[in-house]
Amino acid sequence: MSRKDGPARSPALWRFMVGYFDRYVRRHLNALRLARWGVPACADHAGPVVVYCNHPAWWDAAVVILLAGKLFPARESYAPFDARMLEKYAVFARMGAFAVDLESARGAAQFLKATRRILGAPNRMIWITAQGRFQDVRARPLALRAGVGRLPEIAPDALFVPLALEYAFWEERGGEAFAAFGTPVPGAALLALPRAERLARMEADLTATLDRLSADVISREAGRFAPLASGAKGVGGVYDLWRRLGAVLTGRRFEPAHRQKGDPVP
Numbered sequence: 346m347s348r349k350d351g352p353a354r355s356p357a358l359w360r361f362m363v364g365y366f367d368r369y370v371r372r373h374l375n376a377l378r379l380a381r382w383g384v385p386a387c388a389d390h391a392g393p394v395v396v397y398c399n400h401p402a403w404w405d406a407a408v409v410i411l412l413a414g415k416l417f418p419a420r421e422s423y424a425p426f427d428a429r430m431l432e433k434y435a436v437f438a439r440m441g442a443f444a445v446d447l448e449s450a451r452g453a454a455q456f457l458k459a460t461r462r463i464l465g466a467p468n469r470m471i472w473i474t475a476q477g478r479f480q481d482v483r484a485r486p487l488a489l490r491a492g493v494g495r496l497p498e499i500a501p502d503a504l505f506v507p508l509a510l511e512y513a514f515w516e517e518r519g520g521e522a523f524a525a526f527g528t529p530v531p532g533a534a535l536l537a538l539p540r541a542e543r544l545a546r547m548e549a550d551l552t553a554t555l556d557r558l559s560a561d562v563i564s565r566e567a568g569r570f571a572p573l574a575s576g577a578k579g580v581g582g583v584y585d586l587w588r589r590l591g592a593v594l595t596g597r598r599f600e601p602a603h604r605q606k607g608d609p610v611p
Contacts, residue, residue: 363414375519378570383525398508400474494544507551527554
């Protein structure tokens with residue numbers, strides 16, 4: 346793709362990095378889980394898609410790349426990236442990341458200019474951590490950046506989809522990553538609202554999605570989620586070696602998971 350159309354993007358590198366982060370998540374987290382009610386309802390949309398999400402952790406970039414690669418393989422994904430951090434992690438520039446200066450007024454103009462070019466093609470989508478900084482998943486209000494509310498003005502044919510992200514520890518050693526997509530809203534419907542009301546509507550939609558996801562996370566019921574990636578079970582080290590030896594001596598099959606099927610939830 347030429348610079349006139351948007352940031353440089355290598356499809357081959359994108360596919361490689363999706364595979365890399367899939368392995369990375371499996372190695373360092375117990376699972377990436379998608380709420381069964383939160384499967385994205387925008388596969389048939391003929392125009393571009395804007396996904397805006399909260400920003401609770403360092404893991405967000407890896408999770409977003411996996412969600413994009415697994416759920417939207419036919420679309421080209423892009424994302425704004427802090428200009429200073431993009432210099433440090435230059436590989437993301439070849440994956441569709443574009444630099445935005447978050448510390449100056451010029452950054453808003455950069456963001457809108459790049460986004461206008463990208464959303465000019467119907468098969469593209471942009472993923473935006475709309476809070477602009479790390480913020481606890483429980484913090485309210487979400488305080489979305491104003492630039493997010495400007496996007497319907499430059500892409501009224503886009504579909505706007507809230508995405509809730511959360512992380513927690515359940516029964517296993519590794520952490521759990523959770524995701525859920527909210528109800529999509531056409532850009533034209535958002536454009537009909539004044540800017541302040543538009544941003545408030547988008548924030549309310551994301552807040553509602555976050556609250557519903559949190560209720561599922563608190564339940565600790567794995568059946569409420571579809572696993573998109575699963576890591577190795579067990580504690581590891583001497584503890585699992587001892588458990589494995591016990592299984593061999595008693596003729597049982599070794600199950601590394603901390604909580605076995607049928608065990609009561611603590």
